[in-house]
Amino acid sequence: MPDLRDPSTTPLNFTKSINLALSERGINAMRSAGHPALLHRIFEDAIPMKARMIHGRTDAGDLFQESQQYDANGRSIRAVDRTGLNKCLLDALDERPNVTLHFNHKLTGADFDNNVAWFEQLKPQGKSNELWHGSENGRRPNEIEVRFDFFIGADGAHSATRFHMMKFARLSYQQEYIDTLWCEFHIKPTSNDGFAIDPNHLHIWPAGSFMFIAIPSSDHSFTCTLFASAEHFQSILGDPKANLSSFFNAHFPGVCPDLISETDLLDQFQNNPHLPLISIKCSPHHYSSSVVILGDSAHAMVPFYGQGMNAGLEDVRVLFSHLDFYGLYLSEANTKEMWATVLEKALDAYTAQRVRDAHTINDLALRNYQEMSANVRSPLYKLRKSLEETVSVWMPWTGLGVEKVSDRHKTSVEDSPNDIKPPRKIVNGAWRNIDNHKIAEPMAADAERNALVASAERHDLRGVHPGDGQNTPGEDVEEDEAEGYEYPLRGARVDVQHYANHDHAEGAGGGGRHEDLPAPDFFNEEVRTVNIIRTWMLEFHYLG
Incomplete structure (x- = not known):
């Protein structure tokens, strides 16, 4: 890949956006890397977004905006900013004495049984053949053979690493293009170099099955995105000059010409690409002790949950927590054979945890489009949010109700089976739960209990300390806080917090350490009460 710090570099999707939303899931991953200066650099240009701002028009024709707090x-x-984040991460790598960066190399083949890979050396963008150190005739790139100990593939949704790994691993693979395209737009700063709209919000113009969003940038502009079906794009493309502004006025009131002029709107629509959205799941995420895939290579997801980047960063933290747990870098693994054996055990454990996590987040990301594009204007949704916030403030020990930010302080989402149950099952059980003060459906209760017991057995692999990475599960809470980690709900460290583990928002991720808690006793009166409230809240989640 080319050096993304180079301003002349054009990414593979021909754009430098969608702008990114960094949340605790990604922040905690970078925090655990032991590089405090990295987070400081990133935060310097980051803009806090405390809420969504919902835009629309009243029945009387007046423009309105409504803030919906995340937390x-x-x-x-x-x-x-995507470009700024890439620069910070690459600069941090460049500073490491044991890291050498090689750009403009393309993976063309790999033998993961014998740990050898082949790369083509590509011509850098903007370089003539005379300046390119390629093959002798200047037409075909040189091929380089590289022997390796351990191969980490983080090469995106169209991963060459995953493609070659399929030849060795029995890899199940699912790819889906959803019926939604996206196009980038830009809101300029005001004439006095200020923000045109409130910078501390993620702005949404919901329109049912499609939407327009705006995310602030450090240069006081906004990066905007139109998400709509291919059919809507085609209808506009029939006559963009006549159709585009009327489409925006009908569905996204206040955007044109108030924030983007008709000329700029048309120019951006015609010149910026109309790109698809892909969702990818695969399993396993590794092969033997040879290779592992991370980020979009393993679990590309649609952007509506804001989890793609954050989950990718978390992949790195979770991977190295397993490597540390199994003692890959201890003296006992000092032979090549022992090192490979330990590494394979660690990768087996990583895949066992991470595949389920990734699949769950992927499903939630797809489902969150409905919330962003339609539900945010629903009275039932607003009622549900109000109830969640009330529960969060007055009953934080339930682990419920903090929908947008503190839920994302959880490291794993794998134990959230109730979040993806059919709504009718919740409807049938909710009020019986309240009347009887017990779990209404024993089979569902047993299944959830079994999942939680299995989760408790996995906790020993996930109790990773955000500071030094060495504490055992349940220890060093004070040490965490001394090193700068802020627990979102100190009072929520009870046995119900982990299973209320639902990660829900377009702009954020998790992180944090509630996963080191024991599985709850479903025959304890307090936990039964929590289950009642939780089921009731999920009822409103589906109705909203």
């Missing part, structure tokens, strides 16, 4: 306790997610 009842005032926590925020952060808008970050």
Whole structure:
């Protein structure tokens, strides 16, 4: 790949956006890397977003905007510039004495049984053949053979690493293009170099099955995105000059010409690409002790949950927590054979945890489009949000109700089976739960209990300390806080917090350490009460 710090570099999707939303899931991953200066650099240009701002028009024809806070306790997610983040991460790598960066190389083949890979050396963008150190005739790139100990593939949704790994691993693969395209737009700063709209919000113009969003940038502009079906794009393309502004006026009131002029709107629509959205799941995420895939290579997801980047960063943290747990870098693994054996055990454990996590987040990301594009204007949705915030403030021990930020402080989402149950099952059980003060459906209760017991057995692999990475599960809470980690709900460290593990928002991720808690006793009166409230809240989640 080319050096993304180079301004002349054009990414593979021909754009430098969608702007990114950095949340605790990604922040905690970078925090655990032991590089405090990295986070400081990133936060310098990050913009906190405390809420969504919903835009629309009243029945009387007046424009309105309504703030919907992400978190009842005032926590925020952060808008970050993609180019700036790439630069910070690459600069941090460049500073490491044991890291050498090689750009403009393309993986063309790999033998993951014998740990050898082949790369083509590509001509850098903007370089003539005379300046390119390619093959002798200047037409075909040189091929380089590289022997390796361990191969980490983080090469995106169209991963060459995953393609070659399929030849060795029995890899199940699912790819889906959803019926939604996206196009980038730009809101300029005001004439006095200020923000045209409130910078501490993620702005949404919901229109049912499609939407327009705006995320602030550090240069006081907004990066905007139109998400709509291919059919809508085609209808506009029939006569863009006549159709585009009327489409925006009908569905996204206040955007044109108030924030983007008709000329700029048309120019951006015609010149910026109309790109698809892909969702990818695969399993396993590794092969033997040879290779592992991370990020979009393993679990590309649609952007409506804001989890793609954050989950990719978390992949790195979780991977190295397993490598540390199994003692890959201890003296006992000092032979090549022992090192490979330990590494394979660690990768087996990583895949066992991460595949389920990734699939769950992927499903939630797809489902969150409905919330962003339609539900945010629903009275039932607003009622559900109000109830969640009330529960979060007055009953934080339930682990419920902090929908947008503190839920994302959880490291794993794998134990959230109730979040993806059919709504009718919840409807049938909710009021019986309240009347009887017990779990209404024993089979569902047993299944959830079994999942939680299995989760408790996995906790020993996930109790990773955000500071030094060495503490055992349930220890060093004070040490965490001394090193700068802020627990979102200190009072929520009870046995119900982990299974209320639902990660829900377009702009944020998790992180944090509630996963080191024991599985709850479903025959305990307090936990039964929590289950009642939780089921009731999920009822409103589906109705909203």
